[in-house]
Amino acid sequence: MNDPQIRAAVREDLPAIVTMLADDPLGAQRESPDNLSPYTAAFERMAGDPNQHQTVAVRGGRVVGVLQLTIIPGLSRRGSTRSIIEGVRVHADERGSGLGTLLIEWAIDESRRQGCQLVQLTSDVTRTDAHRFYERLGFEASHIGFKLSI
Amino acid sequence: MNDPQIRAAVREDLPAIVTMLADDPLGAQRESPDNLSPYTAAFERMAGDPNQHQTVAVRGGRVVGVLQLTIIPGLSRRGSTRSIIEGVRVHADERGSGLGTLLIEWAIDESRRQGCQLVQLTSDVTRTDAHRFYERLGFEASHIGFKLSI
Numbered sequence: 001m002n003d004p005q006i007r008a009a010v011r012e013d014l015p016a017i018v019t020m021l022a023d024d025p026l027g028a029q030r031e032s033p034d035n036l037s038p039y040t041a042a043f044e045r046m047a048g049d050p051n052q053h054q055t056v057a058v059r060g061g062r063v064v065g066v067l068q069l070t071i072i073p074g075l076s077r078r079g080s081t082r083s084i085i086e087g088v089r090v091h092a093d094e095r096g097s098g099l100g101t102l103l104i105e106w107a108i109d110e111s112r113r114q115g116c117q118l119v120q121l122t123s124d125v126t127r128t129d130a131h132r133f134y135e136r137l138g139f140e141a142s143h144i145g146f147k148l149s150i
Numbered sequence: 151m152n153d154p155q156i157r158a159a160v161r162e163d164l165p166a167i168v169t170m171l172a173d174d175p176l177g178a179q180r181e182s183p184d185n186l187s188p189y190t191a192a193f194e195r196m197a198g199d200p201n202q203h204q205t206v207a208v209r210g211g212r213v214v215g216v217l218q219l220t221i222i223p224g225l226s227r228r229g230s231t232r233s234i235i236e237g238v239r240v241h242a243d244e245r246g247s248g249l250g251t252l253l254i255e256w257a258i259d260e261s262r263r264q265g266c267q268l269v270q271l272t273s274d275v276t277r278t279d280a281h282r283f284y285e286r287l288g289f290e291a292s293h294i295g296f297k298l299s300i
Contacts, residue, residue: 046224144272
């Protein structure tokens, strides 16, 4: 297989991205791939924010991986800039191919380029395979992630 | 005591903010209140990002509370916008006064005003008092928070 290309998402990628967000035990319950309009609106809002990097991996012209990288300047830790990784998905056909590692390594490299000192993410407590994956990549499970729907 | 005022931080608040970031078991190890220059640079970088809300609580002209609220548009969860709370501190003299609750409730209200559907934060696994505090406010400890220093 050719190496995948990792690039900024464009609007034409949205159907493939949303299909992948939904193709997941948790995503299946909370995404609506049959109605793209909320995603289109969100994509426009993201496009206006230079600290948002909606990213796709493409192989053979097909979107096979996705993640969102957000750059967050801040005061804590001597004025560290941190990045946050969200919405990571690898296409079902590509699982086990190393694409997930490639995507996260891209996000770490891009975080360095953007002047970050820290990369962070949260993973649902039920995603035990993902937890092992992130620990293999050097991440430390040092925090509890709290969420509140409003 | 008068009610505290919650407002956007200004540059003149930085010494008080950094002192509070450092007045904490974890912060003491990673902040440098004697050298404000990295914080000044970070504050300038934050000021250029309309999705960053560095916030202080002020009572009697003194900064007594601090948090950073970041607004993050995204595709996941039907194009939800989420907010992230970071760097929460309440001055030692004010602990137990309800100021922490007031700050977090402000952050939740501001997140609603900014069109968020989700508020999230991570808390170091050692901060067990903080975990109870966030659960009392309705947050769910649904995630594991991973960090990688780069």
